[in-house]
Amino acid sequence: MSGGMGIGAAAPRSEDRRFITGRGRYVDDINLRSQQYAWFVRSPHPHAEVRSIDAGQALEMPGVTAVLTGADLEADEVGSLPVAWGITSVDGSPAVEPGFPALADGRVRYVGNPVAVVIAETRAAARDAAEAVNVHYEELDSVSSAAAAMEEGAPQIHEAAEGNLCFNWEWLPSAMAPDAKANTEKALKEAAHVVSLELVNNRLVPNAMEPRASLADFNPATGQLTLYTTSQNPHVNRLLLCTATLKMPEHKVRVVAPDVGGGFGSKIYHYAEELVVCWASRRLGVPVKWTAERSESFLGDAQGRDHLTRVELALDAEARFTALRVDTIANLGSYVSTFGAAVPTVFYGPLLAGVYKTPNIYATVKGVFTNTTPTDAYRGAGRPEACYLIERVVDEAAAQLGMDPAEIRRRNFIQPDEFPYQSPVGQLYDSGEFEGCLDLAMEINGYAGFDERRKQSEARGRLRGRGMSFYIEACGAAPSQAAGQLGARAGLYEVATVRVHPTGAVQVMTGTHSHGQSHETTFAQIVSDRLGVDFANVEIVHGDTGEVPFGMGTYASRSLAVGGSALVKALDKVVEKGRKIAAHLLEAAAGDIEFSDGQFRVAGTDRQVAFGDVALAAYVPHNYPLQELEPGLEETSFFDPENFTFPSGCYICEVEVDTETGVVEIRDFVAADDFGNIINPMVVEGQVHGGLAQGIGQALMEHCRYTPEGQLLTGSYMDYCMPRADDLPSFKVATRCTPTPFNPLGAKGCGEAGAIGAPPAVMNAVLDALRPLGVKHIDMPATPNAVWWAIEAARSGE
Amino acid sequence: MDVQVSFTLNGKMVSAAAGSATLLVDLLRNRFGLTGTHVGCDTSQCGACVVHVDGASVKSCTMLAAQIDGCAVDTIEGLSGNGELHPLQQAFHEHHALQCGFCTPGMIMSAADLLKRNPRPSELEVRDWLEGNMCRCTGYHNIVKAVRAAAGVMGEEGS
Numbered sequence: 001m002s003g004g005m006g007i008g009a010a011a012p013r014s015e016d017r018r019f020i021t022g023r024g025r026y027v028d029d030i031n032l033r034s035q036q037y038a039w040f041v042r043s044p045h046p047h048a049e050v051r052s053i054d055a056g057q058a059l060e061m062p063g064v065t066a067v068l069t070g071a072d073l074e075a076d077e078v079g080s081l082p083v084a085w086g087i088t089s090v091d092g093s094p095a096v097e098p099g100f101p102a103l104a105d106g107r108v109r110y111v112g113n114p115v116a117v118v119i120a121e122t123r124a125a126a127r128d129a130a131e132a133v134n135v136h137y138e139e140l141d142s143v144s145s146a147a148a149a150m151e152e153g154a155p156q157i158h159e160a161a162e163g164n165l166c167f168n169w170e171w172l173p174s175a176m177a178p179d180a181k182a183n184t185e186k187a188l189k190e191a192a193h194v195v196s197l198e199l200v201n202n203r204l205v206p207n208a209m210e211p212r213a214s215l216a217d218f219n220p221a222t223g224q225l226t227l228y229t230t231s232q233n234p235h236v237n238r239l240l241l242c243t244a245t246l247k248m249p250e251h252k253v254r255v256v257a258p259d260v261g262g263g264f265g266s267k268i269y270h271y272a273e274e275l276v277v278c279w280a281s282r283r284l285g286v287p288v289k290w291t292a293e294r295s296e297s298f299l300g301d302a303q304g305r306d307h308l309t310r311v312e313l314a315l316d317a318e319a320r321f322t323a324l325r326v327d328t329i330a331n332l333g334s335y336v337s338t339f340g341a342a343v344p345t346v347f348y349g350p351l352l353a354g355v356y357k358t359p360n361i362y363a364t365v366k367g368v369f370t371n372t373t374p375t376d377a378y379r380g381a382g383r384p385e386a387c388y389l390i391e392r393v394v395d396e397a398a399a400q401l402g403m404d405p406a407e408i409r410r411r412n413f414i415q416p417d418e419f420p421y422q423s424p425v426g427q428l429y430d431s432g433e434f435e436g437c438l439d440l441a442m443e444i445n446g447y448a449g450f451d452e453r454r455k456q457s458e459a460r461g462r463l464r465g466r467g468m469s470f471y472i473e474a475c476g477a478a479p480s481q482a483a484g485q486l487g488a489r490a491g492l493y494e495v496a497t498v499r500v501h502p503t504g505a506v507q508v509m510t511g512t513h514s515h516g517q518s519h520e521t522t523f524a525q526i527v528s529d530r531l532g533v534d535f536a537n538v539e540i541v542h543g544d545t546g547e548v549p550f551g552m553g554t555y556a557s558r559s560l561a562v563g564g565s566a567l568v569k570a571l572d573k574v575v576e577k578g579r580k581i582a583a584h585l586l587e588a589a590a591g592d593i594e595f596s597d598g599q600f601r602v603a604g605t606d607r608q609v610a611f612g613d614v615a616l617a618a619y620v621p622h623n624y625p626l627q628e629l630e631p632g633l634e635e636t637s638f639f640d641p642e643n644f645t646f647p648s649g650c651y652i653c654e655v656e657v658d659t660e661t662g663v664v665e666i667r668d669f670v671a672a673d674d675f676g677n678i679i680n681p682m683v684v685e686g687q688v689h690g691g692l693a694q695g696i697g698q699a700l701m702e703h704c705r706y707t708p709e710g711q712l713l714t715g716s717y718m719d720y721c722m723p724r725a726d727d728l729p730s731f732k733v734a735t736r737c738t739p740t741p742f743n744p745l746g747a748k749g750c751g752e753a754g755a756i757g758a759p760p761a762v763m764n765a766v767l768d769a770l771r772p773l774g775v776k777h778i779d780m781p782a783t784p785n786a787v788w789w790a791i792e793a794a795r796s797g798e
Numbered sequence: 799m800d801v802q803v804s805f806t807l808n809g810k811m812v813s814a815a816a817g818s819a820t821l822l823v824d825l826l827r828n829r830f831g832l833t834g835t836h837v838g839c840d841t842s843q844c845g846a847c848v849v850h851v852d853g854a855s856v857k858s859c860t861m862l863a864a865q866i867d868g869c870a871v872d873t874i875e876g877l878s879g880n881g882e883l884h885p886l887q888q889a890f891h892e893h894h895a896l897q898c899g900f901c902t903p904g905m906i907m908s909a910a911d912l913l914k915r916n917p918r919p920s921e922l923e924v925r926d927w928l929e930g931n932m933c934r935c936t937g938y939h940n941i942v943k944a945v946r947a948a949a950g951v952m953g954e955e956g957s
Binding site: 012013015016017018019020021022023024025026027028031064124207208209210211259260261262264293294295515516518519532682683685686687690691692693694716717718722723724725726728730731 | 816820827828832833834835837838839840841843844846853859873874875877878883887890891892894896897898899900902903906921922924925926928929930931932933934935937938939940941942946
């Protein structure tokens with residue numbers, strides 16, 4: 001009945017047709033009658049006092065309707081951009097959360113900081129007028145690196161944050177684990193070997209291909225605001241608009257995120273621009289549209305990573321890990337973005353055990369303000385940073401001890417019979433077979449044949465290296481109570497409504513929202529599988545607070561694990577009600593009714609009624625148990641899981657390095673992942689490919705760079721090195737499956753894996769290639785320039 | 799100052815008044831409502847705006863609308879005739895060569911030009927040609943696969 005499109009089918013996507021024929025509908029494709037255009041005046045300085053804003057000349061230009069500033073925003077009592085996750089410092093004090101006004105309140109703190117907005121009849125007119133707004137800045141000293149911002153005498157960015165410190169966080173906190181710090185230090189002292197590294201996790205720009213855009217339409221007659229915006233989570237945007245910034249009641253605000261052209265985290269947040277167009281539309285009574293130019297995306301989209309970490313790994317004489325100590329400085333940028341404080345802390349510290357049985361772990365993280373664009377969650381969000389340091393230091397230990405990288409990992413793996421496994425840093429891992437994944441990856445890679453391949457490379461004048469990584473990550477951001485204890489200011493469940501129409505066609509309203517993840521296909525596969533309804537008779541509705549009851553959206557690889565599970569729960573309710581209707585129609589007891597392949601059947605008989613007939617009876621209740629049951633067939637479920645899910649996997653990368661040019665080329669890349677149960681293997685492979693590309697991009701190419709003062713150096717695709725088709729290899733991907741017991745689908749999540757596991761695999765390969773030359777360390781990205789200099793430094797004995 | 803242009807758009811003669819600074823992509827999107835052609839950058843790097851001008855792929859963010867007088871312009875909307883998908887569109891669908899879909903029209907239009915010039919491209923030739931089209935979702939793996947699959951299909955049809 002599912003037409004072969006049930007759970008597990010590599011079904012081609014139902015959403016494809018509109019995209020391949022040019023009929024997608026992204027925010028910038030939407031235009032409303034009488035709409036006006038917003039263009040932002042942005043600070044060219046990393047740090048300055050705004051002495052005055054003179055809009056006189058701009059207002060006289062043709063087509064200009066208004067020039068609005070922070071003073072207008074304040075006069076209208078529009079709230080500051082909210083922080084959705086609070087962090088507590090070692091001393092019990094809350095993280096410093098300076099107000100983040102959508103338009104500057106007298107001080108600018110990063111290049112690109114919005115200062116004013118011009119509203120005009122055309123985009124060109126708004127842009128021209130923005131150039132004519134005369135802002136008088138008084139420049140202040142500024143700083144872009146977190147380490148420099150912590151130095152004595154560094155420029156102070158916020159009055160409330162002494163020494164530019166937002167928080168000083170420890171994990172586990174002494175209240176939860178009083179001996180963790182002392183035990184870790186003791187183990188380090190008593191260890192047979194201690195391996196330490198200082199690592200940079202380079203700052204990245206998410207770069208979804210669709211630039212952000214917002215179109216706000218306030219109707220003065222009804223008081224209704226409709227916002228079309230590029231969002232991964234329209235209900236979250238509405239929640240923050242209604243509770244924190246515009247402070248309108250939810251029923252007067254509809255947020256629509258139509259087709260969304262990629263996000264990778266960057267479209268989670270409640271940004272200044274979307275707030276300003278909403279406010280401007282309300283103030284002026286006309287629709288207001290803003291579409292970012294790519295240059296604005298580089299300045300204004302929340303950026304990712306930017307950690308400086310010292311890690312120490314203690315090992316006993318048998319190379320078993322006895323302790324891990326981590327000290328990290330995280331660059332938060334100029335303000336705390338929505339989840340900016342949570343990413344380097346609660347999404348990071350709890351993953352520091354990796355896949356190993358390290359008994360003692362202690363970490364500190366200092367969150368630091370700098371004069372740069374704020375950082376926040378970017379594909380992986382905290383887990384790539386954790387995985388990178390673990391897998392780099394484990395590989396370094398193997399190299400120092402002369403061990404095979406696979407062997408040192410094997411010796412320390414958590415074993416299959418130890419699940420659920422309570423890690424020393426607070427996570428309860430669900431399931432995994434790490435050796436199985438390792439063996440699978442090694443088999444695909446042809447591990448034993450490496451020495452021969454290395455010789456062949458050498459014969460061609462290239463150095464060959466092989467690197468391995470083994471990641472584990474926490475997916476499915478939830479459950480609410482755990483998140484709340486860690487500082488979350490919202491719930492983290494998910495919501496699904498299943499609406500069965502009288503004809504038996506099914507609509508699903510889901511609070512998650514695809515920005516490339518293929519939910520219209522995979523969620524329909526679940527419905528088709530569970531109800532036995534034809535795949536083509538299922539439609540997934542998402543991205544519209546006017547149609548979907550509620551939801552928390554798509555990020556942290558949570559859509560299937562949490563949203564898909566909410567869908568299963570709602571489907572279960574539909575089947576339960578259907579069973580009662582069928583029992584009435586078949587004149588049997590509900591307990592005797594079985595449901596499979598779209599048929600309700602009296603157990604042990606051939607008496608049955610089809611799902612579609614039950615649906616019809618629910619809407620045309622002529623023969624229906626009206627005394628016990630309401631008509632209609634529509635059910636909603638809010639699903640709040642009991643735990644995260646924990647995908648894991650082994651990645652192996654082989655590179656060739658040209659020592660004359662420093663160019664690194666990937667010759668082989670294997671990903672063996674455990675995502676639990678899989679709904680659509682073709683979609684899962686696509687997610688892995690994309691993650692790998694971003695992970696390889698981080699390792700070899702991408703680096704968001706500022707001058708020491710905070711001028712962005714990589715502000716366009718001419719300067720920021722995005723991976724292109726000719727920079728990447730084809731990938732070899734495979735999966736193993738240990739289902740999670742923590743949700744009804746047994747699914748773990750696959751969206752971020754590649755971006756988490758790839759960077760250390762690539763860097764371990766590069767170092768493996770270069771160690772014979774005496775190169776001991778190299779930071780990401782391993783660009784030709786960086787590799788060449790590392791080789792030169794090693795050759796000259798530096 | 800507006801410039802009057804007449805050109806063939808997806809096989810039909812059209813005329814429009816275009817501002818002297820109007821880009822071809824803006825003319826297509828705003829005047830003709832052909833929003834399948836996208837703008838992903840402001841430095842002619844990303845390729846989301848690729849269309850065909852007189853049969854060759856062009857970044858429509860890099861051409862003025864005023865230059866288009868007398869030309870033939872084809873966009874993604876005109877690629878599938880009579881409701882039947884072009885072999886590249888079919889291959890992108892079958893091989894899951896798109897996720898968010900934003901780069902897809904430019905990617906397909908660019909690949910269509912490649913296959914006209916080189917009907918049987920190797921993996922390296924596909925990767926080299928698509929260097930001017932960025933995708934942030936797929937890692938290019940399935941795009942390359944789809945282009946080569948379409949080449950196979952188109953080769954068969956041509957023979």
